Amino acid sequence: MxxxxxxxxxxxxxxxxxxxTRELLKEKKIFMVNVMSSxxxxxxxxxxxxxxxxxxxxxxxxxxxxxxxxxxxxxLSRTGAPVVQINTEPFGGDCHLSANVIQEGIRQLDxxxxxxxxxxxxxxxxxxxxFEVGEDKKVVVLSLPEGEDKPLKYPLMFRVANCAVxxxxxxxxxxxxxxxxxxxxxxxxxxxxxxxxxxxxxxxxLSAWLDWLKKQAKAKIA
Amino acid sequence: MxxxxxxxxxxxxxxxxxxxxKVTKVNLKIGKxxxxxxxxxxxxxxxxxxxxxxxxxxxIIEEVPLRVQCENCGAETELEEPFFLCPKCESPKLKILSxxxxxxxxxxxxxxxxxxxxxxxx
Numbered sequence: 001m002x003x004x005x006x007x008x009x010x011x012x013x014x015x016x017x018x019x020x021t022r023e024l025l026k027e028k029k030i031f032m033v034n035v036m037s038s039x040x041x042x043x044x045x046x047x048x049x050x051x052x053x054x055x056x057x058x059x060x061x062x063x064x065x066x067x068x069x070x071x072x073x074x075x076l077s078r079t080g081a082p083v084v085q086i087n088t089e090p091f092g093g094d095c096h097l098s099a100n101v102i103q104e105g106i107r108q109l110d111x112x113x114x115x116x117x118x119x120x121x122x123x124x125x126x127x128x129x130x131f132e133v134g135e136d137k138k139v140v141v142l143s144l145p146e147g148e149d150k151p152l153k154y155p156l157m158f159r160v161a162n163c164a165v166x167x168x169x170x171x172x173x174x175x176x177x178x179x180x181x182x183x184x185x186x187x188x189x190x191x192x193x194x195x196x197x198x199x200x201x202x203x204x205x206l207s208a209w210l211d212w213l214k215k216q217a218k219a220k221i222a
Numbered sequence: 223m224x225x226x227x228x229x230x231x232x233x234x235x236x237x238x239x240x241x242x243x244k245v246t247k248v249n250l251k252i253g254k255x256x257x258x259x260x261x262x263x264x265x266x267x268x269x270x271x272x273x274x275x276x277x278x279x280x281x282i283i284e285e286v287p288l289r290v291q292c293e294n295c296g297a298e299t300e301l302e303e304p305f306f307l308c309p310k311c312e313s314p315k316l317k318i319l320s321x322x323x324x325x326x327x328x329x330x331x332x333x334x335x336x337x338x339x340x341x342x343x344x
Contacts, residue, residue: 001246006236006326010228094224127224130257130324155304156257188305191314 014131017099021106021134025117031058031217032117034133036157037141038150039123042167044072046141046200047120051079053210058116058217063105065097065122072120084108088122096127099134115221125150129157137216142186143168144177151185158189163196165209170199225258225324226266232326233276245276247330253286253323255304260285279329288321 009015025032037043051060060081064073065088073085084105088094094101102119109117119135121128140161142150145168151158158164166182179197186195194212198205229248237243248267252258264281271277288301294313306316 001330001332003328003330004236005328006232007328008232008326010225010232010324010326013228096224098224126257130225152304156255159255159304159306188307191306 011130011132014099017103018132018134021099021103024106024111025134025136028111029221030111030115030117031220032119032133032135033137033139033213033216034119034121034128034135035139035141036121036125036128036161037123037143038125038146041123041141041143041146042200043120043123043141044075046165046167046198047118048075048079049200049203049206050210050213051076051081051118053206054116054214055079055081057214058221059114060116060118061109061114062118062120063097063102063109064120065101067095067122076120082109082114094127095122095124096131097121097133098131102133116217125154125157129154129160136220137162139163139165141165141167142182144171144175144179144182148177148181148185151182151189155189158186158193161190161193163194163212164190166195166197167200169197170202170204223266223270226263226270229267229326230270230274230276233329234274236329237275237331242334243275243331244334245271245279245329246332247280247282248276249282249284249327249329251284251286251323251325251327253321254288255318255321256324258324276329284327286320286323289319290316291319292316 035043062076062081062083064076064083065086066072068087068089070085073083077083086101086105138161140157164186166179169179172179183195196205196209198209233245260283267281290301291298292308292311292313293315295311297308297310299309307314308316
């Protein structure tokens with residue numbers, strides 16, 4: 001029996017590609033935000049509203065990841081923003097978007113006409129947390145019906161995120177759940193993270209989230 | 223699963239292609255604050271190494287504890303749970319010292335006795 005020393009970071013290759021993307025976006029002065037959540041947390045509606053509100057201030061482009069179907073990209077296209085749909089099924093049905101897939105998606109966009117790039121990642125709180133894609137900010141969206149224990153169950157996602165959105169607060173009266181408990185659990189994992197409680201459906205709380213996002217983008221683009 | 227595929231790719235890159243070898247053991251080092259659940263990950267690896275030279279290899283996972291250093295009081299502690307407040311001074315300013323590892327340390331290989339010997343379990 002022979003032992004072969006490897007000592008290699010498993011995600012090294014992914015990190016190198018993410019770094020290439022980061023360099024490219026820096027040169028082109030494009031802000032990139034990676035939006036992650038479980039399936040059904042309301043990412044697409046939140047992004048539809050976000051794009052509609054921000055499109056007068058920024059030139060927005062979107063990369064949407066799903067295992068299959070193009071439903072989300074069809075919805076997001078109606079905002080008028082260019083949308084690249086990535087189905088991971090041909091790549092083996094991956095449950096996340098890796099850096100090479102994002103790099104490929106970016107190639108399909110006209111980067112001279114974009115300064116704000118949104119990634120809607122595949123719905124999953126596990127793997128996307130591990131894959132850097134070259135983004136400036138990571139946002140995690142959690143919705144009330146998922147239960148307040150999710151941050152404690154998926155700590156890595158809430159630790160790596162730069163911002164957390166608690167969505168569907170309009171459902172609070174019907175669920176015996178308090179958005180404050182969600183926020184408290186998130187703060188245990190990541191005490192300094194900004195948290196926005198909102199309803200993408202009713203627009204309640206949306207403006208604070210938009211202000212935060214605008215500020216992050218302007219800091220990069222200016 | 224994507225991570226398991228990366229592991230297999232790295233294993234294959236490190237195997238000399240001209241020899242009849244089979245991988246008997248894969249030694250991994252995985253931090254506690256990663257997206258890896260050891261049992262699930264082992265299962266993923268078993269599935270994707272099927273019909274490769276790493277089929278049936280024993281997967282050894284060394285878990286690395288989550289250790290942090292407080293940027294306020296300097297205390298170094300191991301966190302049993304991912305609650306990021308310094309146990310000494312309750313500051314939230316913690317630097318992660320270990321727990322994010324995701325490494326392949328080494329692989330162990332064995333020569334196949336005969337040409338064309340089948341890939342098999344242990």
